[in-house]
Amino acid sequence: MTEVKLAVLGGSGAGKSALAVRFLTRRFIGEYASNAECIYTKHLCLDGRQIHLEIYDPCSQPQRGKLSLTDELHWADGFIIVYDISDRASFAFAKALLYRIRESHIGACKKMLESSVFLVGNKQDLCHMREVGWDEGQKLAMDNKCQFCELSAAEHYQEVVAMFTKVLRNITSNFKVKEKRRPSGSKSMAKLINNVFGKRRKSV
Numbered sequence: 001m002t003e004v005k006l007a008v009l010g011g012s013g014a015g016k017s018a019l020a021v022r023f024l025t026r027r028f029i030g031e032y033a034s035n036a037e038c039i040y041t042k043h044l045c046l047d048g049r050q051i052h053l054e055i056y057d058p059c060s061q062p063q064r065g066k067l068s069l070t071d072e073l074h075w076a077d078g079f080i081i082v083y084d085i086s087d088r089a090s091f092a093f094a095k096a097l098l099y100r101i102r103e104s105h106i107g108a109c110k111k112m113l114e115s116s117v118f119l120v121g122n123k124q125d126l127c128h129m130r131e132v133g134w135d136e137g138q139k140l141a142m143d144n145k146c147q148f149c150e151l152s153a154a155e156h157y158q159e160v161v162a163m164f165t166k167v168l169r170n171i172t173s174n175f176k177v178k179e180k181r182r183p184s185g186s187k188s189m190a191k192l193i194n195n196v197f198g199k200r201r202k203s204v
Helices: 016-025 070-075 088-104 110-116 124-129 134-143 157-177 187-197
Strands: 002-010 038-046 049-057 078-084 117-122 147-150 201-203
Touching: 002 016, 002 070, 002 088, 002 157, 016 038, 016 049, 016 078, 016 117, 016 157, 038 157, 049 157, 070 088, 078 088, 078 157, 088 117, 088 134, 110 157, 117 134, 117 157, 134 147, 147 157
Parallel strands: 002 049, 002 078, 038 201, 078 117, 117 147
Antiparallel strands: 038 049
16 A cells, blocks of 8 residues: 655645645535644545545645745645735745755756645635736746646635646656655654644544
8 A cells, every 4th residue: 555645835824725625525624723723534446546645734834934844844645735826925925935955956856846845825716805816826836846736625616626636746757767766764864854743633
C-alpha cells in the first residue's frame, strides 16, 4: 500500500477544512473550529493502487508574522494552497506560502515540484463578491511553477474530487521515479513529526 501525505494550507476562512472534508465525505460544512489541527486518514484506490492517504489540516494559520512551515515541508509529499477569491488578504497569504515552499525546494527536481503543489481559488460561488481575478490566480501559479484551479467546495463536489485526484496521481507518479525524501528511518525526525502532527487523527 502506498502512503501519501498531503498538507492543505491557507489563511483563516479560506476553506481548507471544507475542501478536505468535502473530498473525504462528500459533505459540505460551512463552519469549522479553527483552533485545533488534525490529520484525516482515508484508504482509497487510485488507478488500481491502494493508497493510505493522510491529509493535514492545520488550525488557522496567522496571516501576519514569520512563516515557518519547517515541519510541514519535511512531512508532506504534496501541498494544496487555498485562498478565498472574495478575500484579497487570503490571496496574499497564499502567495507567501508558495514562496516559502518554492524557496525550500531550490535544487529539487522542477517537474516534481510543479506536480506536487496545487493552488486553489475557493468560494467560486461568491463570484459576485470577487476580489481576486481568475487571471491573477493563474499568473501566481505560473510564477511559482504549480498547478491552478478555481472551484467552490460548497457547490462543486466533482471538481473538488477531480482536483484531489490529480494531485494524488501526480504524487504517486513521482514515487515511481524517485525515492521519498522523507527520512523515515530517523528516530529524531519521526519524533519531531509525531509531536507536531500527532494531535488529532480522524478516519473517514
